[in-house]
Amino acid sequence: MAVVGLTRKILKTGRVAEPAARAGEVLPKAAGLSGSVQVRHVDAGSCNGCEIEIGQAFSPVYDAERHGARLVASPRHADVLTVTGPVTVNMAGPLRKTFEAMPEPRIVVAIGDCAKDCGMFAAGHGVTGPVSDVVPVDVHVAGCPPEPARIVAALRGLTGR
Ligand code: SF4
Numbered sequence: 585m586a587v588v589g590l591t592r593k594i595l596k597t598g599r600v601a602e603p604a605a606r607a608g609e610v611l612p613k614a615a616g617l618s619g620s621v622q623v624r625h626v627d628a629g630s631c632n633g634c635e636i637e638i639g640q641a642f643s644p645v646y647d648a649e650r651h652g653a654r655l656v657a658s659p660r661h662a663d664v665l666t667v668t669g670p671v672t673v674n675m676a677g678p679l680r681k682t683f684e685a686m687p688e689p690r691i692v693v694a695i696g697d698c699a700k701d702c703g704m705f706a707a708g709h710g711v712t713g714p715v716s717d718v719v720p721v722d723v724h725v726a727g728c729p730p731e732p733a734r735i736v737a738a739l740r741g742l743t744g745r
Contacts, residue, residue: 630669652743660673
């Protein structure tokens, strides 16, 4: 009986999310992806702060999926590679292999200040360099860590939705 009441309430309430602002210009490299991108994520050595925000970006609150971005488990299914952290010596090889396993156009989104210039881990033991030293970066999302809304905005810049 409770399920019937809950279902009735859901139907009566409808969708309560605020409409999103219009998406900005689409990255030219992503123009052929028809508003939908499959995303493979690699943590190349982050403190996991960026991962928490990425998790929020795909949560029901920020809901990146409603803008056409979806996380996938295999680089072979991915159009987009998101990368966090300074690249550690141990992760440089796996990051390069992940990139090489992706089909074209292989768009790389570096998330967080560490991904750009190693941030607070610059010159640290075991750090090999920023993400752009290992794979070509197309988009950078600044912040330590960046807010989920900024991550979603970057992904919308690939889907246009
Ligand atoms: S940018 Fe900040 S939150 Fe992200 S991995 Fe670096 S230190 Fe952690």
